[in-house]
Amino acid sequence: MQKNQNISLDIGVTGENGSGKSTFINAFRGLNDGDDGAACTGCKETTETADPYLHPRDPNVTFWDFPGIGSDENRAAGYTKKVNLDKCDFFIIISANRFTENDVRLAKEIKKMKKKFYFVRSKIDSDLYNEKKKLKTSFNREETLTAIRNICIEGLQDAGFESPQVFLVSSFNIQEYDFPLLQETLERELPEHKRNALLMTTPITSLEIIVKKKNAFKSQIKYCAAASAAGAAVPVPGLSTAVDVGILIAAVTQYVHGFGLDTPTMKRLAVRTGVSYDDLHGVIVSPLAAAEITTELILKVLATLSGTAFLMAAEEGSRFIPFIGIPVAAALSSFTTSRVLNYILNMLAEDAQRVFTKAFSQ
Numbered sequence: 001m002q003k004n005q006n007i008s009l010d011i012g013v014t015g016e017n018g019s020g021k022s023t024f025i026n027a028f029r030g031l032n033d034g035d036d037g038a039a040c041t042g043c044k045e046t047t048e049t050a051d052p053y054l055h056p057r058d059p060n061v062t063f064w065d066f067p068g069i070g071s072d073e074n075r076a077a078g079y080t081k082k083v084n085l086d087k088c089d090f091f092i093i094i095s096a097n098r099f100t101e102n103d104v105r106l107a108k109e110i111k112k113m114k115k116k117f118y119f120v121r122s123k124i125d126s127d128l129y130n131e132k133k134k135l136k137t138s139f140n141r142e143e144t145l146t147a148i149r150n151i152c153i154e155g156l157q158d159a160g161f162e163s164p165q166v167f168l169v170s171s172f173n174i175q176e177y178d179f180p181l182l183q184e185t186l187e188r189e190l191p192e193h194k195r196n197a198l199l200m201t202t203p204i205t206s207l208e209i210i211v212k213k214k215n216a217f218k219s220q221i222k223y224c225a226a227a228s229a230a231g232a233a234v235p236v237p238g239l240s241t242a243v244d245v246g247i248l249i250a251a252v253t254q255y256v257h258g259f260g261l262d263t264p265t266m267k268r269l270a271v272r273t274g275v276s277y278d279d280l281h282g283v284i285v286s287p288l289a290a291a292e293i294t295t296e297l298i299l300k301v302l303a304t305l306s307g308t309a310f311l312m313a314a315e316e317g318s319r320f321i322p323f324i325g326i327p328v329a330a331a332l333s334s335f336t337t338s339r340v341l342n343y344i345l346n347m348l349a350e351d352a353q354r355v356f357t358k359a360f361s362q
């Protein structure tokens, strides 16, 4: 039905021990430490191969937690084969300090494979905290950030990278610093067919991301509408409606998940931000957010859309007119589906904006 379904996206995350790989992978998936499926953080790295972490809402999106390449030449030589770097679409190389020789060696291996990599300087919150403690009244946030960035960039230039870009990130506050810029860059540089998989699952760190997600979902509506039209063209009483509702359920569930409006994601957001779940839930208007998307619920929402109800009735009637009836029904069904989905998408996007604002404006 939807063009992006079953397109896999594999993101490799690597860096020295303790650099913050697991915490980053959890943050990108909207998980807090200790949540079901969260990567273990602060624990000693033992793995010699890559551990896969699926996105909780989309099993097609996998984060690979790679062990660092290490300084042992022998180990490094067989590293790329052993951990099978080839399976990843792109790589994030994380360092909690300036990038090391090992990071650089790995970046060069990735480059040989003609894949993209992004340097992430982690734990920025903790650098700012320490600098503030140290410098007290002369502390300047922007100057500190620029200094950290420049140290990383100069190190990478010395290692042979011409104009490296370094993203400053705190996995504890992904809506701050360069995480949103990293999201935007990844999205821009991914091939088009992979872009939607990223966009659907990327965490909401700004109001702009919500708009981008909405536009991505909007671009898929025509496929739902076409599938719906095919359903309506089957002249079996009752079948068209059942098919249509199935398509609506699948699409609306994707919107709810993509906007982070499902109950588990909202609960995790509450834990992360300290804004209570009830307060976040309180700003929601759509009956489809923070609810299980069932046939009954979809039909209830449809019943409140009087224009749509009229179209559905017209569609039911038209199907039984021989010869001309089938194409008319198909056109109406496609029109109805796309109208309904646009309406619901707008409603959910507005809820996502309200929840984001509530979560981060305090």
Ligand SMILES: Nc1nc2c(ncn2[C@@H]2O[C@H](COP(=O)(O)OP(=O)(O)OP(=O)(O)O)[C@@H](O)[C@H]2O)c(=O)[nH]1
Pocket: 015, 016, 017, 018, 019, 020, 021, 022, 023, 024, 040, 041, 042, 043, 044, 045, 122, 123, 124, 125, 126, 169, 170, 171, 172
């Ligand atoms: N302040 C701060 N601490 C962080 C951040 N990211 C990770 N940490 C902490 O750094 C420590 C190591 O983080 P992990 O995510 O386990 O690092 P890792 O790279 O997966 O470590 P290994 O798997 O052992 O290689 C943990 O105590 C984290 O809580 C961050 O953005 N800010």
Ligand SMILES: [Mg+2]
Pocket: 021, 022, 023, 039, 040, 041, 042, 045, 065
């Ligand atoms: Mg780890």
